[in-house]
Amino acid sequence: MNSWPADDRIQLATDTARKGESKAKQKAPVRNYLDLERGPNAVTLVERDGRLEWTSIVKNVIKGPNHLHMGKCTTIYPATRSTRDPQIKNTILQSAERGANFLRTYLPDVDIPAELIRDELSQDAKITQRLEVFDPYMGNLLEPVMTRDATFLAFPMGELNRDLNLSPFCQSENSVIFKPSAHPTRTFDTPIQQVSASRPPGATGLHTPYLAVRTFGLTSVFEVNTSQTTPYLAEAVTVLHADTANRALVDICLSPSPFGALLVTDLGSVYKCGISSGRKYLNVVHTPAHDVGETTRDLFWRLAGGVDDVNYFLASKKSLVHIDLRTTNTSQGLFSLPGQRDVLTSIEDQKGDNIIKLCSTREILWIDTRFPGKPLLGYRHGRAYDRHLEARTIPLSSASTLLTSRDNALVTVYDVSRSEGQLLHVNAPPYCFIPGNDASASHLGQALFKHPLDKKDNSFSLIRLTERGCLQKVDLRISDADFAPVFETSWTTDVKQLDAKSLHPREAPHDKQAFIEVDLSGAYDHIFKVHEQGREKLEEENANAVYDLLETIPTFWQEVEPPLEHMITTYDAVFRAGDDPHQNARADFLTESIINSTRGYRAMFQGRLSPKTLVGGASWHYNIAPILRHFESDFADDIQSGTEVLRGHDLAEDPERSAESLRYENEAREQLALDMALSTDIFSGQPFLNASEEGSELETMARTLSLGGEPPSVDFGYLRPRHTNYYNKGEEKEKEVAASMGVRSLLKGWEIGADPEEYLFVDHYDEGASEPQPIRRAKPSQAPGTQSQRPPMILATSTVPPRPPEVVRRMLGAHSQGSATPPLTIGFGSQEYMTSTQVLPGVHGGRPSMAKKKIAKKRVGGF
Incomplete structure (x- = not known):
């Protein structure tokens, strides 16, 4: 038994869909092979030694014996291309x-x-x-070239990616050394699209290494000559577009001597190229079927070599074909991918176990070429839809598979192998790693390299060519003990100069016109050198002025003229006590003063510049340090604690720092602590409580005892309104503020200077909040009663006012003052009497009803 059990029955399509199945389920592709995915898998019965036994394809291990350990990612060749030019969106x-x-x-x-x-x-x-999504013409750009005498690494370099570099590996006593070259071996007219080399030599037989380079314009095949000190490329064959029916090539596969090459165009036509009598020849060995629609829709075609020089494999986006150069009927179908969305992305050369690996956008396939039509295993990789996926076998005996993509740096390892006489097994669950620090870094080519002279079967190197032409290497080893590098790197002087060369993005001709180079070294020297030197010189010149200023501060409030009308800080007081500075600014705290010096800090530290000297002469003082702690919890009251707190923001200790840098840091910390200490106290030269300017106390008492009940005028404390004439701004006069009666009634209970937090406002118009006062209601007017002794008196012609409705009576009882007015007078508190527009309930809206007209009797009949 060569494969795992699977459903090989052919399901015929029916004209009508089966009931209970959705359209997606009816269109699902049918696979006749084992389709494995990550997760728990069931066991199955397999035949062994004539008997059936239960087994599973996945071995129950967490970490297999062939688990790869990743080393450090290193750069073995510097970048030779600038960053990608920004695209102009038009x-x-x-x-x-x-x-x-x-x-x-x-x-x-x-x-x-x-x-x-x-x-x-x-x-x-x-x-x-x-x-941009998928370029079928772009192949692998990094290829090891192995000969019997030496081993090289071929890759493109330069800004235009058209210079071919061939760097050798040298063998020393105990290690392999990679000595890259800074100069190209060959230069082409157009950018390089693929680099392909013939397979390494076998144990017997002669071998002439060949190297194929495919560019936009042509494809050249070179014979690698290693007899000289430096490798020499002798051109063997050049294939033009005219040789392939004016179609571009998408892939090339070389074979060792005698020379032979297979070429495939973007339409799927396969050509065999050779040399006969010193001339090249090209013969068509395979033409795709015309009824296959993929030849016109997609340009993906890839070639892979067999175990010998006569067997090759051609992969399109949906099928795999075997090409045998010995027979007339050269092609034979091996596999066709089911489904419509999934396509093949890569194919690998056939190994000695007759297994060839395919990769699709959905899974990795292991196919035995001896049993066409049915893969041995399909393993779903779970990656996003990516047409750059590639599956490669590692150059070790474990034969694990690496899944990579050109669009990112993620590498997934699948430990799938087949022992002698056994079925294909998954030895351990898949695992992944990311070489380098950037998981989204794309590359142009990669190679799994192991030097032919390295006999150890536990390590190899993964080398990648970045988009900027840089070579990066990461070593992979089965055992994590004694993790020595697979090979070492030695750079020449030219390579070091190439690494030191700064590469900038290429500029368009119009961009060069606006390019201006400005040297700001003079500005930095002025800030950090000239300015500091001038400040130190100015400090020494103003030393006596600082001492005079310290003696003037205690008498600041007696000498200040005119009286200050706004609040000031300690810094404002010190600034006003000294002479006018040479540099003026829109705000005092932005203007440098002589107190901003080392002597000023020492005076503040010693208590000679304390805010307490200004508290006695100020009318009002407040310390805002508790408020500032809401924004900065470490804010200190005194300058000594503030300096210690600011030490937490010092630069990291470095033994290479100069003494001048440490002095600058110490002075900056002291000046910041001084500024914070001078800004925490606020002073005012005017008191908050001022006497009323309405007149004498006698007039105030008389106005209070007046019978009219009019509230007193409004008095102002610290802030006072100022009337300004917009057109005559020079004629500013302080006028008496005439507040309305409602404002004066509201503010009559407020005393200037009282604590706002202790003030209790009483709303006299709210019945629920204030205690209602007893209201004296006037008795309704009554007509004189009649006497039995004499007839009733006839009153004069006068209208007795009707009794007010119930709503009006409720409104009268809502006042805080008692009702002492006549019965016909309605009080409205402090508001003036005016016509009410409130509609009252009733037929006539509260108005007295009119006398009804007498209804005339109707004549009902008769005479």
Whole structure:
């Protein structure tokens, strides 16, 4: 038994869908092989020695014996290309207008319609967008070249990626040394798209190494000559587009001597290239079927070599074909990928166990070429849809598989192998690692390298070529003990100079016009050297002025003229006590003063510049340090504690720091602590409580005892309103503020200077909040009673007012003052009497009802 049990029955399609199945389930592809995915897997019955036994394809281990350990990622070759140029985003219409202007300017005689230019640019934009997602013409750009005498590493370099570099590996007594070259071996006219080398030599037989380089314009095959000190490339064959029916090549596969090569075009036509009588020849050995629609829709075609020079494999996006050069019917189908969305992404050369590995956007496939049509195993990798996925076998006896992608740096290891006479088993669950620090870093090529002279079967190197032409290496080893590098790197002087060379993005001609280089060294010298030297010199000159200022501060409030109308800090007081500075600013705290010096800090530290000297002469003082602690919990009251707190922001200790740097840091800390200490106390030269300016105390008492009940005028404390004439700003006069009666009634209970937190406001208009006072209601007017002794008196013609409705009576009882007015008078408190527009309930809205008209009797009948 060569494969695991699977459902090989052919399911015929029916005309009508089965009931109970969705459309997605009906369209699901049918796979006749074991489709494995990560997670728990069931056991199955397999035949062994004529008997059936239960077994599982996944061995129950967490970490297999072939587990790879990753070493440190190192750079073995410097970058030779600048960063990618920023793309200019223009619409197709804008590009068409620019193209038309160019043609009118330089080719005025040529008349090309603007619609034609727009159509061509639209087609070009679609092709460019499709190639950005997946470029079928781009192959691997990093390839080891192995000969019997030496081993090289071939890769492109330079800004345009058209210089071929061939760097050798040298063998020393105990190690392998990579000595890269800073100069290219060959330069081509167009950028390189693929580098491919012939397979390493076998144990017997002659071997002539060949190297193929495919560019945009042509494909060249070179014979690698290692007889000289430096490798020499002798051109053997050059294949042009005219040799392949004007179709571009997408892949090439070389074989050792005698020389032979297989080429495949973007339409799937396979050519065999050889040399006969000193001339090249190309023969078509395979042409894809015309009824297959993929030849016109997709350009993905990849070649892989067999165990010998006559067997090759061709992979399209949906199928795998075996090409045998010995027979007339050269092609035979080996596998066809089911489904519509999934496509093949890579194919690997056949190994000695007759197994070939395919990778698709969904899974990795192990196929035995002796049993076509049915893979041995399919393992789902769970990656996102990516057409750059590639599966490669490591160059060790464990034959594990690495899954990589050109779009990122993630590497997944699948420990899948087959022992002698056994089925294919998964020895351990898949695991992954990321070489380097950037998981999203893309690369242009990679190689699994193991030097032919290295006989150890426990380590190899993964080498990658970045987009900037830099080579990065990471060593992979089965055993984590004694993790020595697989090979060492030795750079020459030219390579070191290439590494030291700064690479900047290429600039367009229009960008160079706006490029200006400014040397700011003079500005930095002025800030950190000239300014500090001038400040130190000024401090020495103003030493006596600082001492005079300290003697003037205690008498600040007696000498200040005119009286201050606003609050000031300690720094403002010190600033006003001294002479005017040479540099003026819009705010005092932005202007340097002589107190901002080392002597000023020492005076504050010794208590000679204490805010307590200003408290006695100030009318009001407040310390805002508790408020500042809400924003900074470590804010200190005194300058000594503030200096210690600021030490936590010092630079890291470095033995290479100069004494001048430490002195600058100490002075900056002291000046900051001084500024914070001078800003925590606030003073005012005016008291908050001022006497009323309305008149004498006698007038105030008389106004208080007046019978009119009018509230007193409003008095102001620290802040006072000022009337300003907009048109005559010079005529500013202090006028008496005439507040309304409502404002005066509201503020009559407020005493200037009282604590706002202890003030209790009493709303006299709120019945629920204040204690209601007894209200004296006036008795309703009554008509004189009648006497039985004499007839009733006839009153004069006068209208007795009606009794007010119930709503009005409730409104009268809502006042805090008693009702002492006549019965017909309604009080409205402090508001003036005015016409009410409130509609009262009732038929006539509270108005007295009119006398009803007498209803006339109707005549009902008769005479």
